[in-house]
Amino acid sequence: MSDVERPQGLVLEGLQRRVGNTLVLDHLSLRVAPGECLALLGPSGCGKTTTLRLIAGLDQPSAGHIRLDGDDITRQPPSRREVGMVFQSYALYPHLTVERNLSLGMELRGLPRERIAAQISSVLELLQLEPQRRRRPAELSGGQRQRVALARALVRQPRLFLLDEPMSNLDAQLREDLRAELRLLLCGGPQPVVYVTHDQQEAMGLADRIAVLHQGRLQQIGSPRELYDQPANLFVAGFIGRPRINVLPAEAGCIRAVRPEHLEPLAEGGLPARVLLREWQGASQLLQLETPHGRWRMVCDGRVELAESFGLGWPPARELRFEAGSGRRLL
Amino acid sequence: MTLLLTLPALLLLALVFAVPLLRYGWLSFHADSVITGLQPLPNGGANWLRLIEDERFWQDTVQTLRFAGLSVALELLLGLALALLLHQSWRGRTALRTITLLPWALPTAVMALGWRWIFNDPYGPINGLLQVLGQPALPFLSSPASTWLVVVLADVWKTTPFVALLLLAGLQSIPTDLYEAFALEGGTPAQALRRITLPLLLPYAFLAVLFRLAQALGVFDLVQILTGGGPAGSTETLALYSYLSAMRFLDFGYSATVMLGMFVLLLGLTAVLLLGRRLLAGGRA
Numbered sequence A: 001m002s003d004v005e006r007p008q009g010l011v012l013e014g015l016q017r018r019v020g021n022t023l024v025l026d027h028l029s030l031r032v033a034p035g036e037c038l039a040l041l042g043p044s045g046c047g048k049t050t051t052l053r054l055i056a057g058l059d060q061p062s063a064g065h066i067r068l069d070g071d072d073i074t075r076q077p078p079s080r081r082e083v084g085m086v087f088q089s090y091a092l093y094p095h096l097t098v099e100r101n102l103s104l105g106m107e108l109r110g111l112p113r114e115r116i117a118a119q120i121s122s123v124l125e126l127l128q129l130e131p132q133r134r135r136r137p138a139e140l141s142g143g144q145r146q147r148v149a150l151a152r153a154l155v156r157q158p159r160l161f162l163l164d165e166p167m168s169n170l171d172a173q174l175r176e177d178l179r180a181e182l183r184l185l186l187c188g189g190p191q192p193v194v195y196v197t198h199d200q201q202e203a204m205g206l207a208d209r210i211a212v213l214h215q216g217r218l219q220q221i222g223s224p225r226e227l228y229d230q231p232a233n234l235f236v237a238g239f240i241g242r243p244r245i246n247v248l249p250a251e252a253g254c255i256r257a258v259r260p261e262h263l264e265p266l267a268e269g270g271l272p273a274r275v276l277l278r279e280w281q282g283a284s285q286l287l288q289l290e291t292p293h294g295r296w297r298m299v300c301d302g303r304v305e306l307a308e309s310f311g312l313g314w315p316p317a318r319e320l321r322f323e324a325g326s327g328r329r330l331l
Numbered sequence B: 001m002t003l004l005l006t007l008p009a010l011l012l013l014a015l016v017f018a019v020p021l022l023r024y025g026w027l028s029f030h031a032d033s034v035i036t037g038l039q040p041l042p043n044g045g046a047n048w049l050r051l052i053e054d055e056r057f058w059q060d061t062v063q064t065l066r067f068a069g070l071s072v073a074l075e076l077l078l079g080l081a082l083a084l085l086l087h088q089s090w091r092g093r094t095a096l097r098t099i100t101l102l103p104w105a106l107p108t109a110v111m112a113l114g115w116r117w118i119f120n121d122p123y124g125p126i127n128g129l130l131q132v133l134g135q136p137a138l139p140f141l142s143s144p145a146s147t148w149l150v151v152v153l154a155d156v157w158k159t160t161p162f163v164a165l166l167l168l169a170g171l172q173s174i175p176t177d178l179y180e181a182f183a184l185e186g187g188t189p190a191q192a193l194r195r196i197t198l199p200l201l202l203p204y205a206f207l208a209v210l211f212r213l214a215q216a217l218g219v220f221d222l223v224q225i226l227t228g229g230g231p232a233g234s235t236e237t238l239a240l241y242s243y244l245s246a247m248r249f250l251d252f253g254y255s256a257t258v259m260l261g262m263f264v265l266l267l268g269l270t271a272v273l274l275l276g277r278r279l280l281a282g283g284r285a
Helices: A048-056 A098-108 A115-125 A142-155 A172-186 A200-208 A224-229 A233-241 B001-027 B044-055 B057-088 B095-103 B108-118 B125-132 B142-173 B176-184 B189-217 B221-226 B238-247 B250-285
Strands: A010-019 A022-032 A037-041 A063-068 A085-087 A158-163 A192-195 A210-212 A217-222 A254-258 A263-266 A269-280 A284-291 A294-301 A311-315 A320-323
Touching: A010 A048, A022 A048, A022 A063, A022 A217, A022 B142, A037 A048, A037 A200, A048 A085, A048 A158, A048 A192, A048 B001, A085 A142, A085 A200, A085 B176, A098 A115, A098 B044, A115 A142, A142 A172, A172 A200, A192 A200, A200 A224, A210 A224, A210 A233, A217 A233, A233 A254, A233 A320, A269 A294, B001 B250, B044 B250, B057 B095, B057 B142, B057 B189, B057 B238, B095 B142, B108 B125, B108 B221, B142 B189, B142 B221, B176 B189, B189 B250, B221 B238, B238 B250
Parallel strands: A037 A192, A037 A210, A085 A158, A158 A192
Antiparallel strands: A010 A022, A010 A063, A210 A217, A254 A320, A263 A311, A269 A284, A269 A311, A284 A294
């Protein structure tokens, strides 16, 4: 068979999950190439964790197919899918030491003892967990636990990596450090990586492409840059980008929106604005403005001195336009 | 300040435990029976020497250990099976959870009378069933070989729910994602039971065994009502012997000695159990 018929990587086709009368996931189709890192991004309840559980086989889809390197794995039990998953809670075995946490899966599959030991040692070294190898999870810090969970997914050399908000229990500094490390460890390898998060910074920093989900529906899939510059609809425009995009009231069936960093003070005229709050962040400053259209956010150079009130303007080319009813972006 | 705040609890403990214990200790070195006109007279260590040579005491010790060992072992096994069953989600689970607890809620005296009637020869329902099937009635409660097993059965029936409840709490404390992670690594449900459930349940099982052993080794009401220690003393336990010494033979000094002898045995057994657990925990590290 040719490569067109047997696409490598992970393919979801019309994946659907219904719980009772609720459609938790509605016809999700996407593809993750080998070595690609895809982030599933969305607010809580959008179906991102559901998608991950379906791929892992922990839940069954109501309709649709999951293919891994051309094989249909939709009905395969989780044990045969060869996925490495990192749980939000880490799911480490509390009664086992770090090294036994890593070896258990390989023992179950009856790998030779020497090979298990060699594989564990190399992964522990890679994640700098060697000094902790005989500790139990309760004796580890949050960051160390997270690395053990990662190590457990890595050590079995899976065909696919799944990560469910792996950093949501860590503090901000640790998260930033681990983000780079994670990218080096996982992405760029031969396996596809699916990464679930509700943190857009994490998604933009880690992923090659981001799939934005909302209410069980795929809103848009693309590179971080595409999502930011050409959001498919008003939801994506509002969800991607911090501080949030400013939205004008609908006019003749069209909603216009402007990103905070594209606003500029005008010498005269423009949208009247009064400064409510100023957050000085060094290189930049964030202003909360009162305008006739409600509270707006503006970001500008940290050294600019602004009056208490001024007129707001923006280059028309920077403006995003959306259809009032559907929220779709107008070109 | 610390002492002042713990004083009420300490006082209560002193009144409930220390005072009777000291009183028994004192009494075990006295003759206090009908012969002495129920007046305590010091008799040196005569009570303790008698205890060491008392065949009835040692026979009751063996019978008590036999009863407690078998019933606690059965309760642990059945309780585990029941807890695993009640932990699965299926229709009717809530109803079964309620029904399961009923035997435990029943007063021991009531259920002991019930079992005595069930095994009555020849009018009990079990013998009735045997006769319907054309079999001869069996003297369940008048042969030493079967009577102690009936006592075990009644105890298992009543307290398995207690063990199941403790183990169910343990099962519910195990996060489900551990099982999911295990399944993703290729583990079967049977392997999960051995590698995850049982090790994580161990502290709960230990607690259940400790509670149950303490109760079973001191069993009194069940035996008193179901068999009265008979036939021929074959189901008599240490607690019953101590009771009979005081209440039937009116020998309060010796009764206290029997009770203390049992107390020493219990302490020894608990120490062995605790040591065993420490060794087990050490072996896993």
